[in-house]
Amino acid sequence: MDKILLGNEAIARGAYEAGVKVVSSYPGTPSTEITESIAAYDRIRCEWSTNEKVGAEVAIGASIRGARAMTCMKHVGMNVAADPLFTASYTGVNGGLVFVVADDPGMHSSQNEQDSRHYARASKVPMLEPSDAQECKDFTKRAFELSEKYDTPIIIRLHTRVSHSRSIVHLDEPLEIVVKDYVKDVAKNVMMPAMAVKRHIWVEDRLQRMEKDASSDKSVGCYEWIKGDDQVGIITAGAAYQYVREALPNATVLKLGLIYPIPSDLIARFASSVKRLVVVEELDPYLENEIKAMGIACEGKSLFTLQGEYKASMIRKAITGIEKDTGEINTSALCQAPNRPPMMCAGCPHKGLFMALNRLKAQVMGDIGCYTLGALPPTSAIDACVCMGASVGMAHGFDLATDGVDSERTVAVIGDSTFLHSGITNLINAVYNRSKITVIILDNSITGMTGHQQNASTGMDIRLNPAPAVDLEALCVSVGVKSVRVVDPVDTAQSQSVIKEAMNEDGVSVVIARRPCALIPTGKGPKGMTVLVDKDKCTACGQCIRIMCPALIAGPDKMPVIDPDTCNTCGLCINVCRFDTLSVGGVE
Amino acid sequence: MNKQIEPVFPIRSFEDGHVLSIVLAGVGGQGTLIAGKLLGILALKLGLDVKVSEVHGMSQRGGSVITYVRIGKKVFSPIVEEKTADFCLCFESLEALRWAGLLKNSGRMIINTQQINPLPVLMGQLDYPDAISESLCSACANPSTVLSMDALSMAREVGSTKATNIVLLGALSVFSDFPESLWHDSIREAFAQKPATIPMNIEAFEKGRDFARTFMYN
Numbered sequence: 106m107d108k109i110l111l112g113n114e115a116i117a118r119g120a121y122e123a124g125v126k127v128v129s130s131y132p133g134t135p136s137t138e139i140t141e142s143i144a145a146y147d148r149i150r151c152e153w154s155t156n157e158k159v160g161a162e163v164a165i166g167a168s169i170r171g172a173r174a175m176t177c178m179k180h181v182g183m184n185v186a187a188d189p190l191f192t193a194s195y196t197g198v199n200g201g202l203v204f205v206v207a208d209d210p211g212m213h214s215s216q217n218e219q220d221s222r223h224y225a226r227a228s229k230v231p232m233l234e235p236s237d238a239q240e241c242k243d244f245t246k247r248a249f250e251l252s253e254k255y256d257t258p259i260i261i262r263l264h265t266r267v268s269h270s271r272s273i274v275h276l277d278e279p280l281e282i283v284v285k286d287y288v289k290d291v292a293k294n295v296m297m298p299a300m301a302v303k304r305h306i307w308v309e310d311r312l313q314r315m316e317k318d319a320s321s322d323k324s325v326g327c328y329e330w331i332k333g334d335d336q337v338g339i340i341t342a343g344a345a346y347q348y349v350r351e352a353l354p355n356a357t358v359l360k361l362g363l364i365y366p367i368p369s370d371l372i373a374r375f376a377s378s379v380k381r382l383v384v385v386e387e388l389d390p391y392l393e394n395e396i397k398a399m400g401i402a403c404e405g406k407s408l409f410t411l412q413g414e415y416k417a418s419m420i421r422k423a424i425t426g427i428e429k430d431t432g433e434i435n436t437s438a439l440c441q442a443p444n445r446p447p448m449m450c451a452g453c454p455h456k457g458l459f460m461a462l463n464r465l466k467a468q469v470m471g472d473i474g475c476y477t478l479g480a481l482p483p484t485s486a487i488d489a490c491v492c493m494g495a496s497v498g499m500a501h502g503f504d505l506a507t508d509g510v511d512s513e514r515t516v517a518v519i520g521d522s523t524f525l526h527s528g529i530t531n532l533i534n535a536v537y538n539r540s541k542i543t544v545i546i547l548d549n550s551i552t553g554m555t556g557h558q559q560n561a562s563t564g565m566d567i568r569l570n571p572a573p574a575v576d577l578e579a580l581c582v583s584v585g586v587k588s589v590r591v592v593d594p595v596d597t598a599q600s601q602s603v604i605k606e607a608m609n610e611d612g613v614s615v616v617i618a619r620r621p622c623a624l625i626p627t628g629k630g631p632k633g634m635t636v637l638v639d640k641d642k643c644t645a646c647g648q649c650i651r652i653m654c655p656a657l658i659a660g661p662d663k664m665p666v667i668d669p670d671t672c673n674t675c676g677l678c679i680n681v682c683r684f685d686t687l688s689v690g691g692v693e
Numbered sequence: 694m695n696k697q698i699e700p701v702f703p704i705r706s707f708e709d710g711h712v713l714s715i716v717l718a719g720v721g722g723q724g725t726l727i728a729g730k731l732l733g734i735l736a737l738k739l740g741l742d743v744k745v746s747e748v749h750g751m752s753q754r755g756g757s758v759i760t761y762v763r764i765g766k767k768v769f770s771p772i773v774e775e776k777t778a779d780f781c782l783c784f785e786s787l788e789a790l791r792w793a794g795l796l797k798n799s800g801r802m803i804i805n806t807q808q809i810n811p812l813p814v815l816m817g818q819l820d821y822p823d824a825i826s827e828s829l830c831s832a833c834a835n836p837s838t839v840l841s842m843d844a845l846s847m848a849r850e851v852g853s854t855k856a857t858n859i860v861l862l863g864a865l866s867v868f869s870d871f872p873e874s875l876w877h878d879s880i881r882e883a884f885a886q887k888p889a890t891i892p893m894n895i896e897a898f899e900k901g902r903d904f905a906r907t908f909m910y911n
Contacts, residue, residue, distance in 0.1 A: 271745035351770035432776035442791035445811035447756035
């Protein structure tokens, strides 16, 4: 049967067909839908883990015990999971073990543009790169086979255009789930110096064997050699392959599937068959450098950029100099469209909180989530944002750098899921080292930006079954936080005064701003209700307009006009109105 | 109404190796993803190859979002590039202006007249541009390039503004001769998880289709 699947759904399907037993991941765009799709296969034990390192370690354990296991993450998640990855490379596997990492060229939803292919080389773990949904499924199944054949974890590297493109996938029958026998093997599985020294020798040998096999055996190399015009030969992989075929339908192309270790014999044969060799790859010159290191001349980043996504027209122009296509609409005759940056939703609980921080003129260390949008107008409240969990550590760094002077005006803001991911270790560090910072946990009861995944504090598991919920207040108290306060962020005045109190306190203080995300069932306003405007009382002062709610715009008379389809009746506009003009009403 | 006219994109074009490129441009939350998925299902029913490329994550929070759909006997790139789109389906007026450069020579644009103010307009820094459809029309040689319609109101009439995307697909359907029954089947499959909404979505589709027919024949 054929079906249209997202690349990420196809990875999940491949894992299912391969008889995977355990999947543990932390969500992250563009990788999230893999594990979400896994949850639809009842026989697979799957879960949202607290972070990528945890997810990887769960998968490693399951693999050593004999089950096929997988963990999926976005590119920056690979940085978190790198520690277990590098040593799992030494232990190898029992049941097949697959790491899936999704890069984000063009940074559609990421804080950096790292090229995760470097991890394969650095950790000595083989890497496969699919170019469409069918290959996502096929390569995942192949990855489990190769993992067991060569006794190694395998990394599957995706990027946004592969993860988030739908195409036709042929479905096959799934294998039975087999959990292999477990035999205690200290020399293989206990990585301490005496054992690891021997395993490192074995790892280097494994890579050499695999590299040799990949040149001749397509089931290892997963390559495709498309014979065409021999004037130009192109070596490529992943989404770039699709752009190459679109741009130059007659070119000779070597599409690599296994991109680490790189099959050198194959590359040499291909290079000698064409007059000009060009490497087309997004982001870093990874393949190009490897090929040049083999002593083979090629062109690559001399023609192409290190940034963003590629396109067929760009490749055609770079290689042949040809530009084609004419448009219907003369765009130079049009006025420019105002930008439309992402913004907080109507009813978003973060908005009121950032308004309070803005009024307090606080120095705000931000973190990763929807609330990073607090850095943009109208609140422009965030000073710095680096990575998951960093806000708390950075606030403590401000405290140390100023001998505590800045603590009274510095706060960290961090979401519930991000806090449990890696904020908690920072909080322990800050308490232990006698910091004076204020940490605001934005508890919207969900992992929001990645599309609403449950986490350890929401009371539900990945399949929405009831699960134990971390008590955030008790957790903070247990690590030594002396003061924990809870506020409703829509009440900005109250939030402002509570945060001010907390900032003036000695020692680490925590404020939990608690209100569910407006897009989840518990956060949605009652159906049929909206905010009504009493035009007799309204002075058109503009206070409610300035909160920039997507459901509220200024009418021609400068009085607010509410869009009932969008309004969530959160009450933020009602709270900021000084003339008692606004109220919740409608027909429930 | 029964007058036979040559569709803008006849189904037999696929035989000649043409790839149909459709852009779905809108604002996060407007339903471009479902519309793209539905077109993918339709392509599969037509026995063709297809790629649908989506945007997830942060941009979905009220940002400008775009979905590309490419259908043909063999499709490589999932991206619709500048000056190559056969159709631009614009879920919001300003987005029509933003993505107009994607339309190829003799391509067609369908615009939902709905306006959603972006941040710079909400903040009073910029004005929402006036008369977008008119300026797009005057910027192209063929006056029938742009079809403007109030798909939002049509969707509201059938029961939910969420069906705006399906109204627009109904309008798009007029420009090709893909069998109507395949469109209906694709709607049923796309909403299989929410069967209660299928009749409403079919009605929304027909509403958009009727409107565009009138446009085509006048």
